[in-house]
């Protein structure tokens with residue numbers, strides 16, 4: 398749980414900060430044409446206004462039972478999580494420094510800072526619970542900042558979507574104490590803000606480019622998705638010599654068994670992810686764009702799952718999260 402600063406004695410109004418991080422309206426009424434200056438200003442202002450000022454150094458990590466601690470330690474995510482935050486910070490900063498528009502530059506620079514704060518939260522957590530990490534690799538600034546930002550942004554769109562669902566499953570399963578779940582809540586919501594910013598940057602960027610540069614940009618976006626599919630779905634699994642690393646990368650797709658004792662299945666997990674995705678974005682101005690690709694794939698998986706059940710003569714439209722406490 399996030400507590401007051403022991404040095405200054407200041408007690409931040411955590412509830413107000415949390416509320417402000419989840420709810421935001423652009424005060425100017427009317428439409429917000431995508432690609433306009435107003436659209437850019439709204440997206441960047443959202444990012445600054447919803448900043449949550451929590452400090453990793455004063456997080457009060459709750460005491461865990463031996464069982465809960467063993468479960469936490471056994472999650473196969475800690476190395477990849479720390480390294481992903483480290484890489485995201487560097488890549489976002491590199492893109493921010495290369496950006497010509499000062500509003501995006503400042504917002505993406507702030508995003509990079511927040512990734513570093515996530516890394517700090519994780520490093521405090523692993524030391525609080527005695528989780529052993531592999532030595533971190535050296536992080537190198539990317540040669541191609543735009544490509545690196547696209548890879549990081551779309552990766553976050555995929556990972557955050559599944560993290561929303563897995564976090565809800567973990568919360569409802571009672572596999573981890575509520576205090577620990579509460580401690581991570583601001584970090585998960587922060588990822589929702591990050592992908593909200595990315596989705597709006599992407600749409601804005603598309604509208605700014607002349608057609609010949611736009612065509613090249615779209616090719617790069619398609620190539621990023623191919624790269625991520627190669628990485629995530631494991632089309633080149635045979636090339637992976639480290640099975641552990643492959644499992645870590647796919648945790649967001651396969652992790653429900655690690656955070657609950659209910660095997661809810663892929664279709665059910667997608668349904669939970671979709672519901673949580675809607676809930677986490679519900680408080681932000683409807684005129685800002687939301688990430689769409691991963692939710693669309695999840696909706697397709699749900700539709701295929703329902704069609705398969707109907708074909709087998711089973712009732713469709715059941716609650717996919719059945720088995721989990723409310």
Ligand SMILES: [Fe+2]
Pocket residue numbers: 482485511512515588
């Ligand atoms: Fe992060």
Ligand SMILES: [Fe+2]
Pocket residue numbers: 485512553587588591
């Ligand atoms: Fe992020």
